[in-house]
Amino acid sequence: MSGLEVLGGISAVIAIIDGSVKIWESARKDLKFSETFETVGDRLPILRDILQTCHEHFEPIKKSLPADTAQGLVKTVNNCKRKAEKLGTIFQETIPGEDD
Numbered sequence: 001m002s003g004l005e006v007l008g009g010i011s012a013v014i015a016i017i018d019g020s021v022k023i024w025e026s027a028r029k030d031l032k033f034s035e036t037f038e039t040v041g042d043r044l045p046i047l048r049d050i051l052q053t054c055h056e057h058f059e060p061i062k063k064s065l066p067a068d069t070a071q072g073l074v075k076t077v078n079n080c081k082r083k084a085e086k087l088g089t090i091f092q093e094t095i096p097g098e099d100d
Contacts, residue, residue: 002065003062003063003064005070006065006070013077014052014055021044024041031096
């Protein structure tokens with residue numbers, strides 16, 4: 001496990017969340033959603049920004065990260081990725097697109 005794997009994982013999660021943010025921002029103008037959905041949608045840009053900050057701060061230390069620390073971070077980032085993918089799927093299936 002390496003710091004590069006951690007950075008790659010963080011980048012993947014950012015991309016997934018960014019896709020969900022785009023879906024959310026395009027749909028929220030025209031549709032009414034539940035309060036829970038609104039809360040989640042409103043928090044996505046904040047989460048994306050936090051992950052981008054983590055990525056920026058992690059970049060300089062990626063090569064000096066101890067292997068056990070990198071391994072733990074990879075597991076955490078992979079869990080985040082799985083959850084972001086599930087959330088992205090929910091957004092894609094729940095929010096109608098332009099063709100729907």
